Amino acid sequence: MLPIDQTTHERVTAALSGRAAERARAGWVAFRELEMPSERLEQWRYVHPGIDLGAFGLPDRAGRPHPAVLGGPWSASAVNVDGRTVAAQDGDGVEVAALATQSDQGPTVAIADRFEAMHEAFSSDGVLVTVPRGAAVADPVLIDLQAVTPDSASAPRIRIVAAASSQVAVVVHERSPDGMPALVVPRFEIEVDNGARVHLIVIQQWGDETAAVARHHYVAGRDATVGLAEAGLGGRFSRLHLSVDLIGDGSSADIVGAYFGDHSQTLDYRYFLRHAARGTTSEMFLKGAVAGQSRSVFSGLIRIEREGQKTSAHQTNRNLVLSDGADAHSVPNLEILADDVRCGHGSAVGPLDEEQRYYLMSRGLDRMRADRLQVKGFFEEALVRFPVLRFEPVLRAALMAKYAGVTA
C-alpha cells in the first residue's frame, strides 16, 4: 500500500505525459494547499464525511474483481478495480479502452476542493468510451467499477466522448464488499457533441464502509442531450457532485435519481445545471428515502445565463423520512439572468402520507403492506424515468429490499 503523499503521486503519475501530466501536477499542488472540506463551505453544508486520508493508501496492484452481477446484453464493457482498468472490450462501433493507454485524458479542470485535487493528483487510469460520429449503439455499455482491497484509496476516471449525432447509454455499476473500509474518488467526464445523446446510469452499491466522493462534469453541444440516472443505495458516505454545462443551442439535460439511506449512511447530492445557450431544457427529478440514523442532502441549482433565452428548466426533489433519527435536506435554487424562460422547482421532505395509509388500509391491507405499497409507489415515479427499462425491476427490488430491512 502506498501512502497518500508526494512520492506516491509522482510514482503513480510517472507514465503520464503532455496535458495529462500537467493535470496531475496541478492536482498535486492544489491537494497540498487545500484543506479538507468542512461544513463551513456552502458546498459541504449538512454533511460530515469523516474521512481520514491517513487511514487509506493506494494499492500496488488491482485486487481480484468480483464477477459481474448485472445481466446483459452489453454492446461493450470494462472492468475497473481499485482504480485500474483490468478489462476492456469494444463492440457495436463503440470503443472502450483503459484510460492509461490513451492520449485523450481530458482537458485540465478547475479544482474546487481537496477531493477533486486528490483525484487529479492520484488518478492514473480509468475508462475511455468513444462513440464515433453517427453511431447508434443499441445495447448499453457496462463499466463495472469495483473497490476490493481493504483500506484502499482509488481515483478512477470515466470519460465518455460522443461524436456528433451518436447515441449511447453507459451503465456504471459501483460496488465494494460490505465491512471493508475503502475510499473512492472517481471523476466522470462526458462530452456530447452536436446532436448526440448520452445517458449515464449509475447504480451505486458501494459497501457499507466505503466512502465515495464522486465528481461528474458534462458538457452538451448544439441539440445534444446528456442524462444521468442514479440509484443511490450503498456507501457509508456517498457524494455526487454534478455540474452540467448546456453550451449548445437546443441542448438538454435529463437528470433522475432514486436513493435510499439506512443505518448511518449519508447520501449527498450537489447538482448544478448551467443553461448557457438558447432554447435549452433541463429536467431534474429525484426521489429519496431516509431511515435509521441516515441523512440525505439534495442541493440543486439551475443557473440560466443571459444567453439562455427560451430555456425551460424544472427540478423536483421529494424525500420520505421514515424514522425519527433520519433527516433529509432539500435545497432547490434558481439563478436566472435571462428574461424569457420557464422554470419551476418543487421540494418536499416528510413522513409517509396518513391519508394514503388510511385509504390503503380501508382496502384490507395491514399497516405494513399499506406503507410498503406507498413506498413502492413513491419510487415508481422516479424508476419509470430511468432510461434503460430493463434495470427497473432490479432497482425496484434493491430499493424495496432496503425498505424491508428497515421495517424488519
Added chain:
Amino acid sequence: MSAALRVAGLDVRLGELHIIRNLDLEVPFGELHVMMGPNGSGKSTLCHALMGRPGYLVSGVAEVGGVDVLGLEVDRRAAAGLFEVFQYPVEIPGVTLRDLIAEMAEAGGEAIGHRAVEVAARLDTSSFWDRPVNVGLSGGEKKRSEMTQLLALAPRMAILDELDSGLDVDAVREVAEAVQHMRGPDLGVLVITHYTRVLRYLEVDRVHVMLDGRIVQSGDRSLADRLDTEGYDGLRTSLGMSHPEGDSFLTGL
C-alpha cells in the same frame, strides 16, 4: 340474526367539535338504506368514524355482521366486511389499480383477484387499470375504480359516501346501476347523499335524515320525496328544530 350494520349510541368528536351525538342505525342484510342530510350534518364523519380514520374520538357500538369494529385497526374493519366508497378517493401516486388489487389479493386471498378481473370486464376499467390509483381520473372513473375494489373485496356492509358527487347524469345512472346490481342477501348497503337524484335508479328500503349529527327522521322512500319539496329547512321547521345560527344570521340580513 345479526344485521349487516348495527350502530348504537354512537358519539363522535373531533377535537372540540362534537359531531355525532348518540346515533342509532341498523341496516339488515339484503337492504339498501339511504342517509340524507345537508352539508355539515355529519354524514361523512359517520363514514370515517365507522371505517376508523385516525383523529376521531369515537364511543358507542358499531357492529358489522355482529363484529364490533370500534377499536379495531382500519384493515381489521375491512376484514370484518366493512367497505367505504370514498367521496374523495385518495390518490396513490406510482401504484396502479392492478398493483393495488394484487396487494389486496395477497393480503385477503386469491378470490379477490379473480373477482376483480370479472368486475373489471363488466365495469370497463380498461382506461385506468394500469394508471396510478385515482391520479388524474375523472369523477366517473374514480367511482368505477372504487366499485371495482368494493366488488373484489365482496364486503358484508358497503357505505357509499356521496355516491353521486362529481358525476354527470349518465355517470350517476351508471354507478347507481352498479350498486343495484351488487345487491344480495349477504350485503347491507348504506348510500349517503345530499340530493335525491341518485335515488331514481335505486330500490330503497329505508331513508334516514341526518341533521346536526343525529338521525332526526327515518321512513320509506316517500321521506326522500318530501325532502325534495320541503327541503331540509322545511323538515327542521316541521320537527320543531331550531335553525343553525348561520342561517338565522343570513335571514336577518
